[in-house]
Amino acid sequence: MPRVVRVNLADPLRAARRQAVSVSVATGLYGVSFGALSVASGLDVAQTMALSLLLFSGGSQFALIGVVGAGGAVGAAVASAALLGARNALYGAQLAPLLALPTSRLLPAAQLTIDESTAVATAQPTRAAARVGFWWTGAGIWVLWNLFTLVGALAGDRLGDPRRYGLDAAAAAAFLALVWPRLGGPQGRTARLVAAGAVLVALATTPVLPAGVPVLLAAGVAVLVGVLAPALPPTGPVNDDEARPAPADTARGTGEGGTT
Amino acid sequence: MTALWIAVLLSSVACFALKLAGHLLPRHWLAEPRVARTAALVTVALLAALVAVQTATDGGRLVLDARVPALAVAAVALALRAPFILVVVLAAVTAAGLRLLGMP
Incomplete structure (x- = not known):
C-alpha cells in the first residue's frame, strides 16, 4: 500500500477507502458471469483464470470470449481485446501525473489501471486520497474479480449446454x-450514432466475412467518426484534457457497471 | 500450445503493454482531444457490434431467436438502473424460459 500522509487527511482517505470497497464488491461480483460465459464459449477453467489474472480488463475479456465463442480466429480475438483495452492507455495517462508514483510501483499500477480504479482515483480531492482510492479499488477488484471468476467458471463447467440456460443471451446482455453507461446524456449522441452504425456494419457483414472480422470492421466506423468529425464534443468517461473528470462522469463510470 | 492459449496470452500481453504505455508515454501524446474521443468511440462501436453479433447471429448466419426478447428485457432492466449481475441473470432466465416454451 502507498505511503500516505495521515495527518489532517484522515477523512478524505477514509472516504476514498469506503468508496473503493463498495465499487470493488459491486464489480467483483460480476466476475461470476464472466467465468460462466467464458467456459460456455469454449475456454477451459485455466484459460478463463489466466484472462482474469493477467489480462484483467472486463471489456477486453468479454470481447475475447465473444469472438472465440463465435468461432473467430486468434488474430481477430486478440485485435478485439486490444482495441477495447486501448482506453486503458488513456486512463494511464490521466493517472500518471495525478498519482506521481515511484518507478518501483509502475508495473503493479499499470496492471490495476482499469475503468473503476481510474474513476475512483480521479474523483478524490487530494493526491493522497487519489492514491488510496486507486490502490484499494484496483487491488480490491483484482482479488474479488478473480475469486468470482473462479466460482463462475467452476459452476459453468458443470452446466452442460449453455443455450439451455440462456447463457448465450446472458453474454449479449x-x-x-x-x-449502456456510454450512450446516455446529451453527450452520448455521437456515441449512439456510432453504436447504431456499428450494429448495422456488424450484422450486414456477418454472412460474408469470417467470424470476428465484422466486429473489427465496426470499430472502423468509430475511427472514421472520431478522426473526421472535429467539432463534436467528447463522449464516454474519458475526458480529453482534465486530470479529474466531472463528478457526473465518475458516478456514471462506477455506479452502473462500467467496463472493468 | 493451443490456439486458445495463444489468444489468451497474446491479448494479456497486448493489454498490459497498453496500460503501461499510458503511464510512460509523454502525456501530450494522449491528451489530444481527437485521440481521446476516438478511443471512447471505438469502445462504444466494439461493444455495440458485440451485442449485435451475440444477439442475432449464429455460425455466420443472421437468426432471430429467444436471445432477442432476452436482450429487450436486459435493456428494460438497464433503463431501470438494475445492477449488472441482475441484468445478465434476467436475460438468461428470459431466454431459458422461452426455449422451455418451445422458442428456438
Missing part, C-alpha cells in the same frame, strides 16, 4: 450493460 453483458455487452449491452457494458456499453
Whole structure:
C-alpha cells in the first residue's frame, strides 16, 4: 500500500477507502458471469483464470470470449481485446501525473489501471486520497474479480449446454450493460450514432466475412467518426484534457457497471 | 500450445503493454482531444457490434431467436438502473424460459 500522509487527511482517505470497497464488491461480483460465459464459449477453467489474472480488463475479456465463442480466429480475438483495452492507455495517462508514483510501483499500477480504479482515483480531492482510492479499488477488484471468476467458471463447467440456460443471451446482455453507461446524456449522441452504425456494419457483414472480422470492421466506423468529425464534443468517461473528470462522469463510470 | 492459449496470452500481453504505455508515454501524446474521443468511440462501436453479433447471429448466419426478447428485457432492466449481475441473470432466465416454451 502507498505511503500516505495521515495527518489532517484522515477523512478524505477514509472516504476514498469506503468508496473503493463498495465499487470493488459491486464489480467483483460480476466476475461470476464472466467465468460462466467464458467456459460456455469454449475456454477451459485455466484459460478463463489466466484472462482474469493477467489480462484483467472486463471489456477486453468479454470481447475475447465473444469472438472465440463465435468461432473467430486468434488474430481477430486478440485485435478485439486490444482495441477495447486501448482506453486503458488513456486512463494511464490521466493517472500518471495525478498519482506521481515511484518507478518501483509502475508495473503493479499499470496492471490495476482499469475503468473503476481510474474513476475512483480521479474523483478524490487530494493526491493522497487519489492514491488510496486507486490502490484499494484496483487491488480490491483484482482479488474479488478473480475469486468470482473462479466460482463462475467452476459452476459453468458443470452446466452442460449453455443455450439451455440462456447463457448465450446472458453474454449479449453483458455487452449491452457494458456499453449502456456510454450512450446516455446529451453527450452520448455521437456515441449512439456510432453504436447504431456499428450494429448495422456488424450484422450486414456477418454472412460474408469470417467470424470476428465484422466486429473489427465496426470499430472502423468509430475511427472514421472520431478522426473526421472535429467539432463534436467528447463522449464516454474519458475526458480529453482534465486530470479529474466531472463528478457526473465518475458516478456514471462506477455506479452502473462500467467496463472493468 | 493451443490456439486458445495463444489468444489468451497474446491479448494479456497486448493489454498490459497498453496500460503501461499510458503511464510512460509523454502525456501530450494522449491528451489530444481527437485521440481521446476516438478511443471512447471505438469502445462504444466494439461493444455495440458485440451485442449485435451475440444477439442475432449464429455460425455466420443472421437468426432471430429467444436471445432477442432476452436482450429487450436486459435493456428494460438497464433503463431501470438494475445492477449488472441482475441484468445478465434476467436475460438468461428470459431466454431459458422461452426455449422451455418451445422458442428456438
